[in-house]
């Protein structure tokens with residue numbers, strides 16, 4: 275139950291507010307002066323304060339400043355008689371949530387306090403962070419970083435207002451989740467919430483999907499169809515990937531937003547739209563406007579209130595919370611008992627850049643849990659793209675592979691010391707001494723082991739000849755890194771250095787599945803195209819819609 279502190283030195287007003295709020299099932303605490311109010315606030319547990327602007331021992335501005343020292347985010351609602359409104363307005367500029375005029379209108383009071391309570395919930399306990407709670411919902415928004423606190427505040431401010439909201443952020447940052455939160459905390463919560471992904475529906479069908487069509491409107495329109503704007507009457511329509519909307523549809527959407535009217539495709543009847551639109555995009559709409567790909571007037575209309583979701587790599591220790599959240603849910607869904615993520619695996623997860631953000635993290639944890647047989651998720655169980663991008667783990671692996679190679683019959687380093695003594699230009703038989711014992715023809719890794727060992731020897735030899743110049747060594751070897759089999763050879767050449775020189779980075783690495791390779795290809799194309807799916811799709815020779823679908827399916 276939310277606790278409201280009401281402070282007023284006039285007993286009649288104090289009682290009026292107290293009764294009005296108690297009827298709403300709030301727990302109400304009262305005080306008649308600033309000193310008493312601050313004492314109660316210091317004790318904690320207050321969710322919202324409703325304060326008279328003029329108290330016998332201080333005015334609203336002073337009290338607000340002191341409140342802020344105690345509780346930075348406490349929603350404060352001022353109550354004022356007409357004469358002190360300027361103080362109340364100044365207090366709002368200092369961060370008070372709202373102010374009410376005396377005589378108090380109870381409905382208004384309840385509305386403002388209700389909103390304040392929601393904001394408090396969203397900002398102070400916005401997420402399920404009790405990792406042991408079995409009841410926690412997979413759809414909870416998890417995160418405590420400052421940027422996410424801003425998101426919660428924005429949700430609190432705008433959710434209950436019937437305005438269009440634009441949610442921006444890279445793919446997989448939780449835009450749909452936020453849209454649902456906006457809906458959930460809105461007045462329209464009794465109405466439907468419908469979502470349309472503008473990039474996933476073929477252009478020709480999208481208009482009819484949104485606005486419906488009359489029978490015979492076009493070939494194949496054998497019956498009248500009700501579109502989402504009509505279905506969603508009284509509710510909230512989430513238009514995802516708004517940047518992919520065609521110019522014709524952009525105009526039609528603008529009209530709905532401005533005039534709240536539209537016609538079905540092929541129809542004359544004007545239909546009233548009682549729908550709140552929440553739009554989302556990962557695209558740079560400003561750039562699209564200046565390129566002429568997105569209508570400026572629609573952009574301004576949508577951008578009236580926007581919420582920006584930070585990429586996962588900027589969320590600091592929220593990653594740990596999210597990992598824990600997804601571990602628990604994956605275990606529950608897959609009936610696995612993986613009690614923890616090992617420290618090394620956490621390190622790998624922290625070092626990865628997460629271009630696919632939270633969706634990618636969720637999938638990585640799920641895949642890891644699937645592969646884990648013991649009680650702890652270890653780095654080896656993480657998808658290869660996460661694992662192999664961690665430098666520290668790569669070094670560990672190199673050490674491991676070096677030490678295990680020493681013990682095994684296939685040995686890339688067997689004649690290294692002899693090589694050191696040999697003049698640089700003396701001919702060498704690179705396979706000599708590679709196998710220092712009988713080969714295990716039953717080994718499933720025999721090919722990789724033998725070829726990998728030869729590679730290592732070859733790379734070492736070339737590095738010697740180029741005086742350690744890795745880029746030159748790769749060039750002279752004519753190496754296509756995608757074909758290298760041995761991790762140690764890759765490390766010797768220091769792919770990071772090669773990439774830095776704009777050399778090709780291996781797209782295909784040993785152990786990758788087809789899905790891994792596709793994921794990697796899409797991720798790179800996106801990176802090269804600055805996150806623009808359209809351009810990346812073009813680069814890969816697939817349609818934007820296929821790109822859209824694969825990004826979701828592969829959890830990029």
Ligand SMILES: Nc1ncnc2c1ncn2[C@@H]1O[C@H](COP(=O)(O)OP(=O)(O)OP(=O)(O)O)[C@@H](O)[C@H]1O
Pocket residue numbers: 412413414415416417443444445446447448449450451452514556596599632633636826
């Ligand atoms: N803060 C968060 N806490 C917990 N789960 C989250 C959070 N943000 C996103 N997720 C989860 O990550 C996945 C992707 O989120 P969502 O679909 O909302 O992202 P999106 O930004 O809309 O992606 P896209 O741009 O690709 O449509 C979902 O499974 C969602 O539940």
